[in-house]
Amino acid sequence: KQEVTQIPAALSVPEGENLVLNCSFTDSAIYNLQWFRQDPGKGLTSLLLIQSSQREQTSGRLNASLDKSSGRSTLYIAASQPGDSATYLCAVKGNFNKFYFGSGTKLNVKP
Amino acid sequence: GAVVSQHPSRVICKSGTSVKIECRSLDFQATTMFWYRQFPKKSLMLMATSNEGSKATYEQGVEKDKFLINHASLTLSTLTVTSAHPEDSSFYICSARGTSGTPSYNEQFFGPGTRLTVL
Numbered sequence: 001k002q003e004v005t006q007i008p009a010a011l012s013v014p015e016g017e018n019l020v021l022n023c024s025f026t027d028s029a030i031y032n033l034q035w036f037r038q039d040p041g042k043g044l045t046s047l048l049l050i051q052s053s054q055r056e057q058t059s060g061r062l063n064a065s066l067d068k069s070s071g072r073s074t075l076y077i078a079a080s081q082p083g084d085s086a087t088y089l090c091a092v093k094g095n096f097n098k099f100y101f102g103s104g105t106k107l108n109v110k111p
Numbered sequence: 112g113a114v115v116s117q118h119p120s121r122v123i124c125k126s127g128t129s130v131k132i133e134c135r136s137l138d139f140q141a142t143t144m145f146w147y148r149q150f151p152k153k154s155l156m157l158m159a160t161s162n163e164g165s166k167a168t169y170e171q172g173v174e175k176d177k178f179l180i181n182h183a184s185l186t187l188s189t190l191t192v193t194s195a196h197p198e199d200s201s202f203y204i205c206s207a208r209g210t211s212g213t214p215s216y217n218e219q220f221f222g223p224g225t226r227l228t229v230l
Binding site for chain 2: 004
């Protein structure tokens, strides 16, 4: 069964820092990997989607990489802002269109 | 972009009652919808996959008689928590996937979630 792990579980950084969130998965047979943002008590906002054939995707200050063979993905956030504070979830899509989620990294960007 | 709504956003009910949660795809047709449950400070756990016009497929350990899922149209799926108990209190999130051949086919678009509290 696919297992998705996110490290660290929580991260606190001062505003302006660049940071990296990590996601690892045990089964490399995935269709894609998606990074989401979740604000407290809210649903999910999709940030970046990487297809299994891709190595990275970029959107603004966000860059996500995927190394399928090693079962790893990173989300790089440049010049972090207090508004980036949220929980970041990664999810991999496996067979039968099932998504397997990590437990998230709770990010706090201090002004 | 593809938008998914959920109703209600928050519900409080007494133990023993049933609660229905709706998930709608607003601007696209969703052949498949998914229901997730999220415990506090935990990740999302897939409960079931709902296909339009057919029975839902439940994940191992999820009681299908407890969590009734109906996907009667290409834009609406409902989750009914029957005879709810306090341990059913959770955050329930649905997602929808577009029909084959459309741009939304390879993604899942998530609703805003429903907070259920059973007293």
